[in-house]
Amino acid sequence: MYARAWVRVKSVYDEPLWLLVNIGFPLFTSTGMALLYRSAGLASFSGFAILGGIMMAFWGNVLWGMASQFYWDKQVGIFDIYLVSPASITAILVGMSIGGIFSTAPSAVITAILGWLLFTPPIAPSWLAVILVFTITLISLYAVGMLLSSLYLAYGREGEAVNEALSEPVTMLSGLYFPTLGSTSPFPLALQAVISLIPLTIGMDALRRTVFYSEDLGSIASSLAVLTAMTLVLIFSASRALKILEERGRKEGTLSVRLR
Amino acid sequence: MKTLRAIVASAWVGWEREIGWTNPVAGILVRTAPITAAVLTAAMVYWFGSSRVGVFSPERLAFVIVGSSLYAHVGAYAWLPTSAIAEGKWSNVFTHVYITSTSSIPYLFGRGVAAFLSSVPMAVFSLVAAYFFAQGLLGSAPAMTASPASILMLLGALIVDFPAAMGLGFILASHAIIVGKFEWALPTYIAGVLMIFSEALFPASVLPWPLSLIAEALPFTYFIRASRAALIYGSWDLYVSAMVYALPSSLVLLFLGLMVFKWGEKKGRQKGLIDRKVG
Amino acid sequence: MLRKTILQPTNMPIVETQRLRREFQAKKKVITALEDIDLQVEESVVFGLLGPNGAGKTTLIRILSTLLLPTSGKATVAGFDVAKEPEKIRPLINMASGAERAGYDFITARGNLWFFSQLYGVDSSVANRSIETLSAALRLENYLDSKLYTLSTGYRQRLTIARSLINDPRVVFLDEPTIGLDVMTAKSIREFLVSQAKDQKRTIFIATHNMAETEAICDRVAIIDSGRIVACDSPASLKKNFGAPATVMEVSPPLQSLQAISSVRGVKGATSAIDADRGVARLKLIVDDEGAVKAVGAIVESSGSKVLQSWMQEPSLEEVFISLIGRGFAERESEDAN
Ligand SMILES: Nc1ncnc2c1ncn2[C@@H]1O[C@H](COP(=O)(O)OP(=O)(O)OP(=O)(O)O)[C@@H](O)[C@H]1O
Ligand SMILES: [Mg+2]
Numbered sequence: 001m002y003a004r005a006w007v008r009v010k011s012v013y014d015e016p017l018w019l020l021v022n023i024g025f026p027l028f029t030s031t032g033m034a035l036l037y038r039s040a041g042l043a044s045f046s047g048f049a050i051l052g053g054i055m056m057a058f059w060g061n062v063l064w065g066m067a068s069q070f071y072w073d074k075q076v077g078i079f080d081i082y083l084v085s086p087a088s089i090t091a092i093l094v095g096m097s098i099g100g101i102f103s104t105a106p107s108a109v110i111t112a113i114l115g116w117l118l119f120t121p122p123i124a125p126s127w128l129a130v131i132l133v134f135t136i137t138l139i140s141l142y143a144v145g146m147l148l149s150s151l152y153l154a155y156g157r158e159g160e161a162v163n164e165a166l167s168e169p170v171t172m173l174s175g176l177y178f179p180t181l182g183s184t185s186p187f188p189l190a191l192q193a194v195i196s197l198i199p200l201t202i203g204m205d206a207l208r209r210t211v212f213y214s215e216d217l218g219s220i221a222s223s224l225a226v227l228t229a230m231t232l233v234l235i236f237s238a239s240r241a242l243k244i245l246e247e248r249g250r251k252e253g254t255l256s257v258r259l260r
Numbered sequence: 261m262k263t264l265r266a267i268v269a270s271a272w273v274g275w276e277r278e279i280g281w282t283n284p285v286a287g288i289l290v291r292t293a294p295i296t297a298a299v300l301t302a303a304m305v306y307w308f309g310s311s312r313v314g315v316f317s318p319e320r321l322a323f324v325i326v327g328s329s330l331y332a333h334v335g336a337y338a339w340l341p342t343s344a345i346a347e348g349k350w351s352n353v354f355t356h357v358y359i360t361s362t363s364s365i366p367y368l369f370g371r372g373v374a375a376f377l378s379s380v381p382m383a384v385f386s387l388v389a390a391y392f393f394a395q396g397l398l399g400s401a402p403a404m405t406a407s408p409a410s411i412l413m414l415l416g417a418l419i420v421d422f423p424a425a426m427g428l429g430f431i432l433a434s435h436a437i438i439v440g441k442f443e444w445a446l447p448t449y450i451a452g453v454l455m456i457f458s459e460a461l462f463p464a465s466v467l468p469w470p471l472s473l474i475a476e477a478l479p480f481t482y483f484i485r486a487s488r489a490a491l492i493y494g495s496w497d498l499y500v501s502a503m504v505y506a507l508p509s510s511l512v513l514l515f516l517g518l519m520v521f522k523w524g525e526k527k528g529r530q531k532g533l534i535d536r537k538v539g
Numbered sequence: 540m541l542r543k544t545i546l547q548p549t550n551m552p553i554v555e556t557q558r559l560r561r562e563f564q565a566k567k568k569v570i571t572a573l574e575d576i577d578l579q580v581e582e583s584v585v586f587g588l589l590g591p592n593g594a595g596k597t598t599l600i601r602i603l604s605t606l607l608l609p610t611s612g613k614a615t616v617a618g619f620d621v622a623k624e625p626e627k628i629r630p631l632i633n634m635a636s637g638a639e640r641a642g643y644d645f646i647t648a649r650g651n652l653w654f655f656s657q658l659y660g661v662d663s664s665v666a667n668r669s670i671e672t673l674s675a676a677l678r679l680e681n682y683l684d685s686k687l688y689t690l691s692t693g694y695r696q697r698l699t700i701a702r703s704l705i706n707d708p709r710v711v712f713l714d715e716p717t718i719g720l721d722v723m724t725a726k727s728i729r730e731f732l733v734s735q736a737k738d739q740k741r742t743i744f745i746a747t748h749n750m751a752e753t754e755a756i757c758d759r760v761a762i763i764d765s766g767r768i769v770a771c772d773s774p775a776s777l778k779k780n781f782g783a784p785a786t787v788m789e790v791s792p793p794l795q796s797l798q799a800i801s802s803v804r805g806v807k808g809a810t811s812a813i814d815a816d817r818g819v820a821r822l823k824l825i826v827d828d829e830g831a832v833k834a835v836g837a838i839v840e841s842s843g844s845k846v847l848q849s850w851m852q853e854p855s856l857e858e859v860f861i862s863l864i865g866r867g868f869a870e871r872e873s874e875d876a877n
Contacts, residue, residue: 018442020445021442021444021445021448024445024448024449024452025448025452027452028448028449028451028452028453028455028456029452029455031452031456032452032455032456032460032461033302033305033461035456035461035462035466035467036302036305036306036309036324036461036462037305037309038462038466039306039461039462039463039466040305040306040308040309040310040313040315040320041309041310041313041315042309042310042312042313045308045309045312049305161286161290162290164290164294165289165290165293165294167294168293168294168295168297168298168301169293169294169297171297171298171301172297172298172300172301172304173297176301177301177304177305178301178304178305178308179308184308186304186307186308186397186398187397188397261660262659262660263660265657265660265661266657266658266660268657269653269654269657269658270654270657270658272654273643273646273650273654276643276645276646276650277643277645351640351641351642351643351644352636352639352640352641352642353641353642353643355606355641356634356641356655356702357658358606359604359605359606359629359632359633359634360629360655360658360659360706361626361629361630361658361659361660361706362658362659362660363626363629366658367658529605529606529607529608530608531564532563532601532606532607534606534607535601535606535607
């Protein structure tokens with residue numbers, strides 16, 4: 001598990017270029033969205049765009065670095081090695097998550113710094129709450145990644161397509177760049193209820209409230225509780241799904257069969 | 261004649277690749293859902309920002325919707341030469357294409373044509389979908405009109421933009437030949453630059469002075485302006501004045517792209533990168 | 540059709556290289572993959588380029604098939620310079636590599652062949668006819684309409700070879716065309732290639748490290764090692780000029796190392812093949828004088844092994860190779876594994 005995390009982090013810090021690659025997408029989208037806010041007459045909301053870019057970096061890493069990782073490993077045959085290694089797949093996934101967080105952190109930090117320098121959006125954070133919400137949101141994001149990994153293991157190549165299809169709609173619905181929950185949301189209540197099932201939606205909402213409106217722990221306690229519960233359920237189901245797949249894989253050998 | 265054959269056959273291969281879905285409905289969804297969602301994200305950001313300060317206008321909403329969906333359309337096929345080369349590195353196809361008598365350019369061009377043809381309906385579909393979603397969710401219809409004339413004008417703009425997108429595609433492809441990994445680094449950056457500098461989301465005048473010049477120089481800006489003239493303003497004059505710049509600049513970019521690509525291939529042949537294996 | 544339009548002075552080699560050299564820049568050091576290569580390959584022969592791993596075979600094929608530029612020296616195909624006139628060479632050649640799967644997985648075998656024929660500007664009806672003839676000759680007919688990813692290695696390799704002939708090329712460069720194939724399939728592909736050279740007047744240029752293959756089908760063979768051509772002639776002349784008969788010794792249990800044997804005076808080369816089932820090793824020795832065989836026998840006995848039997852073997856290309864290079868392939872391959 002540590003090995004997996006280590007491989008991840010090392011490969012990123014060894015290749016300074018990789019950082020440059022990683023940073024492009026969150027940086028440009030958040031700049032674009034911030035300028036869009038400005039052009040809409042509301043420059044002070046560019047902070048929403050930058051926060052969105054920061055979370056986008058992690059969400060992108062979950063989708064492309066993690067969820068589809070096993071699929072690629074399977075393609076090149078590394079996956080067989082995991083199957084025969086004594087470490088459980090869940091442990092490997094946790095290792096990948098930690099590695100993913102650490103390797104994405106630099107691009108998130110740079111997005112934050114550059115965004116701040118370019119747009120100096122007004123913020124009013126209550127730091128303790130921000131840190132707590134951010135941490136739990138990250139954990140829940142990577143828990144989603146674990147669940148997706150196990151699904152992609154089962155569905156193979158279609159996983160890529162699902163990734164492709166999922167990333168933008170989730171970005172929109174979960175409100176990375178504009179509020180999708182509450183009275184300012186353009187979505188009807190029923191839709192708001194549905195998208196509240198995505199942990200990122202709740203995380204983003206709570207993050208915005210704590211970063212820009214200095215709401216404290218007390219007023220976001222319910223969000224925190226829901227997020228934590230969701231994360232636990234996600235991790236539990238991911239590990240169940242992986243166990244089932246792993247057993248099936250060892251019995252039938254289907255997991256270690258290369259598709260091409 | 262020979263070149264034409266090569267382009268047609270490559271377009272056929274590209275088409276098989278684009279539509280090669282076991283389930284066509286899933287295929288269409290997978291391709292349009294992300295575009296529509298991205299367009300809606302931009303539309304919502306505009307709506308949220310502008311309605312807060314009470315300057316919301318249906319025309320600007322349409323501006324954002326048209327700009328971002330056409331931006332997505334360019335993105336859907338400008339990267340094609342890059343992905344054809346990246347994929348050729350592990351399928352070895354590119355090596356063998358390169359040594360044929362027509363070599364790589366007609367091949368990449370044909371694949372680009374296929375991607376363009378499959379992207380046009382997707383762009384139109386996402387434009388329509390975004391229109392209705394925005395209307396339904398925001399209770400205010402984007403100020404866009406579709407008439408036979410405006411649709412023809414849009415098609416004209418799409419076609420005029422094709423050389424520019426392929427030119428960009430060839431530049432990126434030459435980068436893909438030369439670099440061993442991170443073929444996608446440059447395209448990602450270019451995509452970001454285009455989002456900000458091609459008037460996809462906001463008028464170039466939002467950018468501070470020297471930067472706005474970049475926007476004014478890019479053919480993509482004029483292509484998007486022409487499309488807006490067709491779909492939003494219904495103005496033939498605006499359309500023509502945008503197209504008058506779009507057409508030559510688009511051809512210039514294609515020419516530039518081919519030069520850069522030839523140079524990249526030569527470098528590749530010197531260094532043995534044409535048939536380099538990966539993985 | 541193409542052939543008639545190109546005026547080709549008779550007796551001029553179809554492939555020719557002069558002092559060809561290719562270097563690669565690898566981390567802080569320069570690797571010389573080819574050095575001073577002088578070759579002449581005549582029309583409609585099967586030409587073999589024989590050498591161990593890393594000898595430079597693939598590099599030479601890449602240069603001749605216009606994928607790679609030489610560092611210095613000159614190479615021509617059909618009289619055209621590979622560096623200056625690649626576009627004149629490309630219609631006349633084709634290339635295939637046995638180790639790679641070249642083609643689109645999501646398209647049928649026929650679709651792939653047609654696609655490549657179009658990149659050569661071949662008329663569709665002509666292309667379809669050659670697809671039929673080639674696939675009949677390669678016994679590929681029943682798989683023509685299968686998607687590529689469903690084909691087994693053997694059939695994919697047949698397809699690769701069909702593809703390399705789709706433009707009716709004058710020269711075909713094949714990089715290890717029979718690698719990974721079963722004996723029967725490899726044999727039938729070899730026969731097909733010979734017929735292509737003899738009946739279709741094509742030059743077949745094969746790079747391989749398979750000595751038996753070279754011996755079986757090549758009219759001429761160039762032996763290449765560490766980027767240099769060490770000999771080039773017909774297999775018969777090579778054997779006559781360089782091949783000393785080999786002494787084969789069956790030894791049990793197998794020796795740990797050949798080092799002591801190789802350093803015996805008079806031993807030009809020694810290889811060992813282990814028959815694990817019987818627990819014996821077959822030592823193959825190329826020696827200058829008979830005394831060396833005795834000395835080797837003594838070394839074997841002194842290291843606790845027994846010589847079960849020994850005999851003389853007629854020279855094959857392998858003996859030629861050992862006497863030229865001083866070692867065999869088996870030995871080299873085990874070196875590479877370390
Ligand atoms: N792109 C490259 N960069 C650095 N070195 C290279 C490159 N390509 C080839 N080489 C080196 O050139 C030498 C010759 O390689 P080449 O592939 O031609 O050998 P080969 O005879 O085809 O071997 P094999 O039987 O293993 O296929 C080798 O030492 C190889 O490592
Ligand atoms: Mg080789």
